[in-house]
Amino acid sequence: MDFETALAEILPMQALLTTVEEKRPYECDGLPAYRAVPRVVVLPESRDQAQAIVKLCGDYGVPIIARGAGTGLSGGALPLEHGCLMSLAKFNRIKHIDPDNRTAVVEPGVRNIAISEAAAAYGLYYAPDPSSQIACSIGGNVAENSGGVHCLKYGLTVHNVIAVEVLTAEGEWLTVGGAALDSPGYDLLAMINGSEGMLGIIMQITVKLLPSPPVARVMLGAFGAVQDAADTVAGVIAAGIIPAGLEMMDQLAIGAAEDFCHAGYPREAAAILLCELDGTTSEVESQLEQVQKIFELHRCSEIRISNTEEERQRFWIGRKSAFPALGRIAPDYYCIDGTIPRRHLGFVLKRIAELSQEYGLLVANVFHAGDGNLHPLIAYDGNEDSQLEAAETIGGKILELCVEVGGTITGEHGVGVEKLNQMCVQFSAPELSAFHAIKDAFDPAALLNPGKAIPTLHRCAEFGAMHVHGGKLPHPELERF
Amino acid sequence: MDFETALAEILPMQALLTTVEEKRPYECDGLPAYRAVPRVVVLPESRDQAQAIVKLCGDYGVPIIARGAGTGLSGGALPLEHGCLMSLAKFNRIKHIDPDNRTAVVEPGVRNIAISEAAAAYGLYYAPDPSSQIACSIGGNVAENSGGVHCLKYGLTVHNVIAVEVLTAEGEWLTVGGAALDSPGYDLLAMINGSEGMLGIIMQITVKLLPSPPVARVMLGAFGAVQDAADTVAGVIAAGIIPAGLEMMDQLAIGAAEDFCHAGYPREAAAILLCELDGTTSEVESQLEQVQKIFELHRCSEIRISNTEEERQRFWIGRKSAFPALGRIAPDYYCIDGTIPRRHLGFVLKRIAELSQEYGLLVANVFHAGDGNLHPLIAYDGNEDSQLEAAETIGGKILELCVEVGGTITGEHGVGVEKLNQMCVQFSAPELSAFHAIKDAFDPAALLNPGKAIPTLHRCAEFGAMHVHGGKLPHPELERF
Numbered sequence: 007m008d009f010e011t012a013l014a015e016i017l018p019m020q021a022l023l024t025t026v027e028e029k030r031p032y033e034c035d036g037l038p039a040y041r042a043v044p045r046v047v048v049l050p051e052s053r054d055q056a057q058a059i060v061k062l063c064g065d066y067g068v069p070i071i072a073r074g075a076g077t078g079l080s081g082g083a084l085p086l087e088h089g090c091l092m093s094l095a096k097f098n099r100i101k102h103i104d105p106d107n108r109t110a111v112v113e114p115g116v117r118n119i120a121i122s123e124a125a126a127a128y129g130l131y132y133a134p135d136p137s138s139q140i141a142c143s144i145g146g147n148v149a150e151n152s153g154g155v156h157c158l159k160y161g162l163t164v165h166n167v168i169a170v171e172v173l174t175a176e177g178e179w180l181t182v183g184g185a186a187l188d189s190p191g192y193d194l195l196a197m198i199n200g201s202e203g204m205l206g207i208i209m210q211i212t213v214k215l216l217p218s219p220p221v222a223r224v225m226l227g228a229f230g231a232v233q234d235a236a237d238t239v240a241g242v243i244a245a246g247i248i249p250a251g252l253e254m255m256d257q258l259a260i261g262a263a264e265d266f267c268h269a270g271y272p273r274e275a276a277a278i279l280l281c282e283l284d285g286t287t288s289e290v291e292s293q294l295e296q297v298q299k300i301f302e303l304h305r306c307s308e309i310r311i312s313n314t315e316e317e318r319q320r321f322w323i324g325r326k327s328a329f330p331a332l333g334r335i336a337p338d339y340y341c342i343d344g345t346i347p348r349r350h351l352g353f354v355l356k357r358i359a360e361l362s363q364e365y366g367l368l369v370a371n372v373f374h375a376g377d378g379n380l381h382p383l384i385a386y387d388g389n390e391d392s393q394l395e396a397a398e399t400i401g402g403k404i405l406e407l408c409v410e411v412g413g414t415i416t417g418e419h420g421v422g423v424e425k426l427n428q429m430c431v432q433f434s435a436p437e438l439s440a441f442h443a444i445k446d447a448f449d450p451a452a453l454l455n456p457g458k459a460i461p462t463l464h465r466c467a468e469f470g471a472m473h474v475h476g477g478k479l480p481h482p483e484l485e486r487f
Numbered sequence: 488m489d490f491e492t493a494l495a496e497i498l499p500m501q502a503l504l505t506t507v508e509e510k511r512p513y514e515c516d517g518l519p520a521y522r523a524v525p526r527v528v529v530l531p532e533s534r535d536q537a538q539a540i541v542k543l544c545g546d547y548g549v550p551i552i553a554r555g556a557g558t559g560l561s562g563g564a565l566p567l568e569h570g571c572l573m574s575l576a577k578f579n580r581i582k583h584i585d586p587d588n589r590t591a592v593v594e595p596g597v598r599n600i601a602i603s604e605a606a607a608a609y610g611l612y613y614a615p616d617p618s619s620q621i622a623c624s625i626g627g628n629v630a631e632n633s634g635g636v637h638c639l640k641y642g643l644t645v646h647n648v649i650a651v652e653v654l655t656a657e658g659e660w661l662t663v664g665g666a667a668l669d670s671p672g673y674d675l676l677a678m679i680n681g682s683e684g685m686l687g688i689i690m691q692i693t694v695k696l697l698p699s700p701p702v703a704r705v706m707l708g709a710f711g712a713v714q715d716a717a718d719t720v721a722g723v724i725a726a727g728i729i730p731a732g733l734e735m736m737d738q739l740a741i742g743a744a745e746d747f748c749h750a751g752y753p754r755e756a757a758a759i760l761l762c763e764l765d766g767t768t769s770e771v772e773s774q775l776e777q778v779q780k781i782f783e784l785h786r787c788s789e790i791r792i793s794n795t796e797e798e799r800q801r802f803w804i805g806r807k808s809a810f811p812a813l814g815r816i817a818p819d820y821y822c823i824d825g826t827i828p829r830r831h832l833g834f835v836l837k838r839i840a841e842l843s844q845e846y847g848l849l850v851a852n853v854f855h856a857g858d859g860n861l862h863p864l865i866a867y868d869g870n871e872d873s874q875l876e877a878a879e880t881i882g883g884k885i886l887e888l889c890v891e892v893g894g895t896i897t898g899e900h901g902v903g904v905e906k907l908n909q910m911c912v913q914f915s916a917p918e919l920s921a922f923h924a925i926k927d928a929f930d931p932a933a934l935l936n937p938g939k940a941i942p943t944l945h946r947c948a949e950f951g952a953m954h955v956h957g958g959k960l961p962h963p964e965l966e967r968f
Contacts, residue, residue: 106725106830151674164674178917185828189895190902190910191918191941192686192925193632193645196677205673217727244587246698288769347666349587414670421671429671436659437672440929444673447924460672 009066010046013090016058023047032073032091036138037081039394040423044071044085051096056209061177063090069453072203074114074146077138079341080422082150082202082458094145097209100124107185108215109168114145114208121213130215133160136418137326145208151200153418155251155282155325158376162418164199166214172198172206175449180206197444202420203455205448219284222250224321225294227301228275228308232256235277236351238304239375242281243348245300247293251282252376256355259328259370259383266331269324272308279306279375280325282318328372329383336368336385340397344405346413348378357407358382365396379417380408406431421459429459430466438463490547491527494571497539504528513572516557516564517619520875521904525552525566532577537690542658544571550934553684555595555627558619560822561903563631563683563939575626578690581605588666589696590649595626595689602694611696614641617899618807626689632681634899636732636763636806639857643899645680647695653679653687656930661687678925683901684936686929700765703731705802706775708782709756709789713737716758717832719785720856723762724829726781728774732763733857737836740809740851740864747812750805753789760787760856761806763799809853810864817849817866821878825886827894829859838888839863846877860898861889887912902940910940911947919944 013022023029024046034041045068050056063070069089076083085091097113100121104110105128110121118139122131135154136142142152147163148170160166169183183195198205229235235254242252255263255278260271271278279301283293294311301309312318324331332339346354355371362369368385384400386393405415405428415421415428429438441460445452494503504510505527515522526549531537544551550570557564566572578594581602585591586609591602599620603612616635617623623633628644629651641647650664664676679686710716716735723733736744736759741752752759760782764774775792782790793799805812813820827835836852843850849866865881867874886896886909896902896909910919922941926933 107828174917174921176917180917180921184895185893189826190897190906190913191922193677193681194921194925196674200674345670347588412666414665416671425671432670433672436655436657436661440655440661440675441672443928444675444925447928448921 009062009068012062012066013046013048013059016055016062017048017050021049021051021055023049032076032085032093035073035076035078035081035083037079037084037422037424040081040084042085042087044089044091045087047091047093049093049096053209056092056207057173057177057179059090059092060173060175060207063453064175064177064451067451067453069456070207071455072145072149072207074143074149075117075141077142078146078150078420078422079343080150080416080420080424082420082422082455083146084423086456092207094143097145101210103128103215105130108217109185109212110215111210111212112144113210114148115143118142118144118147125215126218128215129218131218132166132213133157133216134163134166137329144211144213148199148208148211149201149203150420151418153374153379155253155374157418158252158374159248159250160216164196167195167199167211168214169212170195170198170208171210173209174206175451175454183212200420202422202459204445204459205454207454219250221287221290222282222284222318223290223294224312224318225281225283225297225301226271226310226321227279227281227306228272229277229279230275230305230307232277232355233352234304234306235279236355236375238279238301238306239351240348241300241304242297243376245296247296249281249297249376250284251280252374253280253325254278254371254373254375255325255328256371258368259332259372260324262331262335262370263324263328266334267323267327269320271324275307280321325372328370332370332383332385337387337389338385338394340384340386340401342380342382342384342401342404343417343419344380344408344413344415345417346378346380346408346411348375350411350413351375351378354380354407354411358404361400361403365400367393367396367400369400374417377417378413380404402428423458426459426461426465429461435463435466438466490543490549493543493547494527494529494540497536497543498529498531502530502532502536504530513554513557513566513574516554516559516562518560518562518565518903518905521562521565523566523568525570525572526568528572528574530574530577534690537573537688538654538658538660540571540573541654541656541688544934545656545658545932548932548934550937551688552936553626553630553688555624555630556598556622558623559627559631559903560824560900561631561897561905563901563903563936564627565904565939567937573688575624578626582691584609584696586611589698590666590693591696592691592693593625594691595629596624599623599625599628606696607699609696610699612699613647613694614638614697615644615647618810625692625694629680629689629692630682630684631901632899634855634860636734636855638899639733639855640729640731641697645677648676648680648692649695650693651676651679651689652691654690655687656932656935664693666693681901683903683940685926685940686935688935700731702768702771703763703765703799704771704775705793705799706762706764706778706782707752707791707802708760708762708787709753710758710760711756711786711788713758713836714833715785715787716760717836717856719760719782719787720832721829722781722785723778724857726777728777730762730778730857731765732761733855734761734806735759735852735854735856736806736809737852739849740813740853741805743812743816743851744805744809747815748804748808750801752805756788761802806853809851813851813864813866818868818870819866819875821865821867821882823861823863823865823882823885824898824900825861825889825894825896826898827859827861827889827892829856831892831894832856832859835861835888835892839885842881842884846881848874848877848881850881855898858898859894861885883909904939907940907942907946910942916944916947919947
């Protein structure tokens with residue numbers, strides 16, 4: 007029996023997509039520069055079906071790529087042409103909310119924001135908030151260890167997940183983590199978070215819920231120099247204040263956001279900071295006072311503080327729509343995700359400006375300044391010769407710059423296919439070997455999302471001589487499968 | 488050339504111990520029920536020496552057991568008779584304190600408290616505080632993922648370590664983690680924490696430092712019923728308050744502590760709670776008020792609050808000396824370490840009292856109530872026939888009870904050799920297989936502290952039919968090497 011026929015015995019007709027037209031919507035995720043139509047798309051709706059599919063893929067040696075909502079930005083859910091793409095969209099139930107222990111047990115296809123909506127009845131919410139939180143699903147959040155504006159104070163996905171149940175490459179159910187603070191055995195939970203579907207398929211997640219803060223207010227500060235804004239960020243953190251969010255936008259981003267949604271940002275500013283503080287009324291007031299002093303110390307030219315919830319939302323709207331806003335001023339843009347030690351913010355922003363000039367492409371900066379997580383948006387026109395290549399070159403150089411100053415090549419978007427080369431810059435051969443050993447331990451036949459996240463040593467040896475082209479699968483690992 | 492001769496080429500004479508008299512002090516750690524004199528003890532003092540030793544052990548197929556201060560309570564540093572015991576005592580330098588980023592880079596042999604002492608100059612400290620913090624070393628803390636009174640609020644060792652450098656089984660240097668909030672690649676840092684020297688030898692640690700809280704005060708509450716104290720613990724946490732410490736002692740422990748150090752605890756109480764709150768003056772005052780109401784709601788018969796730092800220290804002295812105090816009323820005691828969901832505290836304490844009666848051995852309870860981490864101390868006389876066996880039986884039953892109510896078999900002491908059987912209760916075969924696969928990935932020749940922490944499936948199959956005797960190595964895995 008061939009693979010497709012065997013699948014048809016497990017799945018109803020509408021859950022098994024085999025024609026190109028049906029499969030096309032799954033050819034890419036949120037990084038559309040890379041595309042591949044998979045051999046087959048499956049949409050299981052029961053645990054038994056999912057388990058049977060994984061076992062079948064094992065028997066037939068067909069690689070399997072799990073997909074949540076497809077909003078990932080590094081190509082983690084990019085299909086393989088010879089692979090089986092498994093959508094987990096139908097696993098969308100919130101199975102249990104436990105207000106006493108402040109946890110929720112959810113299926114992987116549940117949308118990020120749906121958890122907070124369901125928990126609101128108990129005065130609780132789920133803290134990590136990727137910009138795509140209306141659409142992205144919690145399984146994908148765990149697979150990529152997603153971040154968001156509020157992760158500065160409340161941690162990334164990995165800090166808010168206490169247990170995960172995965173389907174292993176052998177089709178076994180494996181529970182990692184649990185309700186207790188510590189548990190015996192190797193602590194594999196952090197490793198599963200951010201493992202991009204390469205160690206197991208995430209089928210159930212237990213998340214922490216937090217009590218909704220009684221008060222949240224935002225301070226918006228305008229600065230005449232980027233360096234002043236950067237120094238302010240360092241000053242706030244050094245003062246021992248951990249804001250709920252501390253975001254920075256530069257002039258290009260401010261202008262684009264204003265044109266798009268008229269949030270009322272000061273257009274003339276070289277940079278603005280948005281600093282959210284939450285807690286009790288007295289906590290927030292005392293911290294606002296401290297933060298205001300630090301803003302003023304660094305020549306902040308204008309300060310506004312939200313007085314109502316409606317005003318707070320308005321302060322954020324420009325920041326939250328910065329990506330689509332930039333889409334209006336350039337046909338295409340490339341969003342970079344790197345992290346640097348906060349003290350190098352000013353230097354790195356200056357180098358980015360120089361790269362922008364050198365290659366003649368606009369670069370807007372919108373980012374999680376508080377945790378040093380940069381998101382330069384490189385504007386380009388894909389129809390103009392060589393602009394995509396220039397954008398990719400700038401992007402690569404920015405990431406290498408991040409590593410150079412002691413940072414990392416990703417803050418919250420994952421490695422996927424996008425950053426395989428930069429992994430060679432970040433890690434040494436023994437480090438990459440350790441990652442491969444882990445992968446082999448969980449998936450000796452290399453059937454779970456193979457070729458993503460961890461470059462081969464061979465690839466790293468060639469990196470530098472090699473040229474990355476956008477478009478169709480330039481990755482030797484991906485072609486191997 | 489034989490192994491010892493090869494070692495002598497790497498190490499000066501005084502760093503290589505080969506006679507039984509020299510090796511005897513290393514025959515056990517803080518779990519003296521298990522002892523073994525190792526083939527050789529080495530005390531390297533440079534990174535090159537340590538690396539050369541590991542490579543030599545690999546060449547000769549000699550297992551290698553790393554040892555810090557030897558204060559571990561689960562036998563994680565128990566030698567193997569055919570193995571090489573490597574003491575890391577000479578790696579005791581604090582290499583760098585970075586007050587801006589609030590981190591310290593330290594060698595593994597640095598004592599836990601020495602980090603806080605060195606950081607005090609900057610108004611900073613290292614939060615996790617095992618009871619043995621005067622003696623225990625940070626490398627061992629990482630290897631066992633140690634806890635302490637303040638871990639309720641500030642997290643276990645794993646939550647306070649941001650990077651670790653290990654020597655791999657192949658003698659390569661591997662850095663795991665880094666300064667950024669997230670980094671690409673599998674997140675192996677949590678896995679290294681608590682891996683009991685089985686995945687790599689911890690040679691350098693970067694820890695987080697915290698600002699010393701402006702104020703810390705302790706509330707001591709006396710309760711006429713253990714259940715009331717247990718309900719109070721649940722009530723405090725449910726109110727959203729995270730005390731810096733929340734400890735419980737039962738009547739037997741109170742009496743022993745009073746006899747030993749006259750802390751002024753109310754002897755007639757069935758249980759006392761010690762609740763430490765820290766932060767700004769206004770924060771602490773407002774929380775003390777809330778906590779007092781919760782204490783009173785659960786029939787607390789007496790409340791005292793520390794007004795001075797000296798008084799705060801006095802409140803803690805009885806708790807901190809509870810272990811030696813119990814040593815005065817019984818020739819031997821066996822300290823159990825299990826964790827349960829807080830809501831089952833009352834039930835589990837009742838079952839422990841029943842087990843105490845059934846086997847005719849006193850059991851005192853002193854524990855980290857806030858995070859549900861129990862430390863029943865089973866008093867026995869090793870010279871009386873069968874008392875050690877009875878103590879071990881009670882201990883085993885308590886741990887199985889912990890698992891039964893949804894908890895775990897260890898909170899902060901690790902698995903070591905002590906809890907190999909209980910691991911069979913805690914984990915399923917696929918889970919244990921995942922652990923073995925990880926071990927194989929890092930250490931295919933099984934030379935790093937083999938036989939600890941993770942039982943073989945074969946052993947688990949036999950567990951139940953098997954009887955554990957204290958004394959000399961009852962563990963088949965250990966005998967294999």
